[in-house]
Amino acid sequence: MKKSLFLALITMLFVFKTNDVNAQRKSKKNKETVIEIAPVLKTSPKLVVGIVVDQMRYDYLTRFWDQYGEGGFKRMVNDGFNCKNHHYNYAPTYTGPGHASVYTGTTPATHGIVGNTWYDKSIKQNVYCAGDSNFNSVGTSGSEGKMSPHRMLTTTVTDQLRLHTQMKGKVIGIAIKDRGAVLPAGHAANAAYWFVGKDEANWITSTYYMDALPAWVTRFNSSGAAEMYKKPWNTAKDITTYLASGTDDNNYEGTYSKQETATFPHDLPSLWDANGGYDAIKSTPFGNSLTMDFAIAALDGENLGQDLITDFLTISFSSTDYVGHKFGVNSKEIEDTYIRLDQDLERLLQTLDKQVGVGEYTVFLSSDHAAVQVPAYLKDNNIPGEYIDLKEIRAGLNEWAKFKYGTEDLIENFSNNQIFLDHKVVVNLDLDLKSVQEAFANELLRFNDVHEAYTGYQMWQNEYSRGIPYLLQNGYNQKSSGDVLMVLKPGHISYSRTGSTHGSPWKYDTHVPLLFFGKGIEKGSTVNRTEIPDIAPTVSALLGMAFPNGATGEPIEAVIKK
Template sequence: MIFKKTFILFFIIFSAVNAQQKGDQKKAEKKTKLVVGIVVDQMRYDYLTRFYNKYGTGGFKKIISNGFSCNNHHFDYIPTNTGPGHASIFTGTTPRYHGIIGNIWYDREKKEKIYCVSDSDVSPTGTSSPDGKMSPSLLKLTTIADQNRIHTQMKGKSISIGLKERGAILSGGHTANAAYWFRGKAQGNWISSSFYMDRLPKWVIDFNESELIDSYYKTWNTLYDINTYDESGPDFTNFERGFKGKEKAVFPYDLDKLKNLNGEYDIITRTPFGNSLTTNFAIKAIEEEKLGKDNHTDFLMISFSSTDYIGHNFGVNSKEIEDTYIRLDKDIELLIKKLDFFVGKEEYILFLTSDHGATHVPSYLKTKKIPSGYFKEATIHLELKNYIQKLYKRDSIIENISNHQVFLNYELINKLQLDSKKIQKEIADYLFQKKQINRVFTRSQIEASDFSSIIGSKIKKGFDPKRSGDVCYVLTPSTITYSKTGSAHSSGYIYDTHVPLLFYGSNIKKGITNKSTFVSDIAPTIAVLLGISFPNGTTGNVISEVTE
């Protein structure tokens, strides 16, 4: 009798364990139908916490409460700009390896500045403008979306969308089925290039020809009573630029009246309606491209760019920024509802992050007695050139100064048999004497050192040996090269590096981590979740708390 009871008990336990194991195995083997990568341009981490009480339950809060949040997530390189940010998120490495060292940089061979996604060898699609002559040709590595395409024998789709071409193109990588960006001005259409297609799909043409885009020529007022916007500064300050044709940067803004003085359709992208336009276009892409509807994992990359334009215009402490994120929360809620309905709950993975943060407006910080300032770049550069010219009796030793980097004229230096390392040091010593310059690094230092200092390490991770300059300088905290209205970014300081990282959806466990995570960790983490190869230049680590 005892034996019988023991056997029955053993059988019940064995069956339960076996069922659990089968359930876990089934869950593990369940293929993710769609990965949605969201990049919110210029989103500081504290926008999640500052405006938390204003968010609804279906957007940011839903992702946080039902997903995984990395609360101490950073960029670990300089410069923190849009092009490098998007490239780093999706390649799993830093500019030192993927090559996108800025939005624009000086090309030694061409002797001119080049844009990070410009490509004279392709043709515009959906426009006659050179705004369509774009591709990922300057990106040296594969992205996580590229790896998925290769893994699925090119059967999994990749669609990338963003108001800015660099946001859309660098996210999608080299094998995307399509990348779409928005051409404002007098056209007001989503466009692409011949790198992806010779003609826009009918659904894109229909979207462009619909009345939806023009419907955003309306009044931008606060979504809720402006008197409840306690998380931001006064509506009128001297730290905001605003729009041409309106005397003060205060709500409301009548876009229909202001459009002719503000780039016509461009003004839509400079308001929260640009995010709504992006959301509606992304939803149409999900429907028309049937993303997540077969047995092959698809990728959809969405870059919300209006947040950056608004931050540059009004600053991170403005009422306009608060209203923008309250409205973006609604857009993300709409997107999640569409994904749940069209793809299915627990059938997709969504991650949300940013390409960089932003500083408070220095002129505002000064009123609070916080050290900050504006760097007179043109003056310092001219003084440096004059100094080197006087020292060597030559006026072309310095070939270019841009992006806080000095490029030497090696052709002339070699011809005169000068010591390039000595020149680098002389330039570095001169710049270091300037009050608003915090650190200076020479090419010789960067290439020879692994750097124990945080700033030095960030400079090296953003330094491409072939594309970067010969001397790099770092400004003091909260010192920027920008107008005295609006916020800026590009430094390696916390306000520019600390951004959100949220994971949500299929096989994502609920939780948070306060340990340090970095931008290059995102792509390998997604790769492990999908069971595919890492991008081919990955240097980041898997965030194990998300995958276990």
């Protein structure tokens, strides 16, 4: 009996011990599971910084690589993730649609920003992508502040952050161009600021956001920060080392008003009044430096990234676009502008390291569009390129329409390479709209400089998955776009004989950089195709929040640290 009782006690103790060990193992396993899953569900940087470099081609990373320091572009590439085959998946490729697409995660077909300006068929007037007469300027007596994001139809990743954090996460947008500040900041932003030059040199905003400038903005405007850049623009390095660009003296570059040649140095003080006073800074790399000065002031003034609730700062560098338009993509000026931008990026990252903390912030960098080589330069090197006059094309179409239909009133508007037909005239002439669209498209193809033409009916009735029509369809908004869409031949532009432009569906306008860096970002690169609408969903997935409500892109899985 005693032996049986002893064995029973031993057995019970063994069972209790085994259960206790199993319980501990299960508890430990559960804890390990939580540790493994949590980072995948959500990354919580104190600050996200979204950077758009206006008119930046992807090859500016590679062409000027040897000129860059270790702390700017190279730091982002070497310690972050580089999407080497990143493209706009729509046309037209302009600043307004580009900024909207980066932050909404979709294309103009959905978010509605179909151009910088476009013809509004409902009111029969041209409208501006960020213009809004319902609001007034703050910080200037002019009309430059009458802006809002009301024409953007969907939410942005910045809006989603505001919603996700119960409006506690701050969102601030900054750019020299109003559209580069307003559209990325979204509908629910705390503020967006842009620059007015002339004789003011003020960062301003709209009553959409506030009724008076914060004290820190007023102090910055009064500090004389812009005055520091009223100086000659010479190269940051010895110009003989600028081997990734053409000669300094050539026939492919524009000049400042009252300047005899487009060569270094550019004496801004002597050209000041003839070039709009402080507006002259915009078309120099100093505009980017001033933008960076203001962005760094915003970090302090708004206490961004100073608590555990994620904030979002959007910065658009507009001066790269002004310089590209004036001097062209192969100029010494563009090379110097990117060398200086690299230095400004290093300054930003160092400031973030100090004020937010190394490993406590996340940055992405992309562009709103790229740019074409100057056609005159292409032609001189036996590469196809040409200048066209859209007025001549319209005149030719009107002449043809008068012969075919007996009237020149069928074209109501011709803009953004689209023909808007007057539907009332079509009805009054008892014509079939689809047939008229097709007739105009066929007539466009008779012009030597036109590569392709598509009708609005085709955009409505078909679903394209590749090629030019795929890009056009993604840029086509049923309420805002035209009846006939025209695509010029590669290298053919409607522009001045000097400088570069953009807007086409060709690769030189769609291929832009995409870099991710910082908290939650994997180190590496990919040559798989990624597209602009993928950016916002990637950031949303990183932060563990809902995607923008119109998003059509997908998260880039390789970017997010496992």
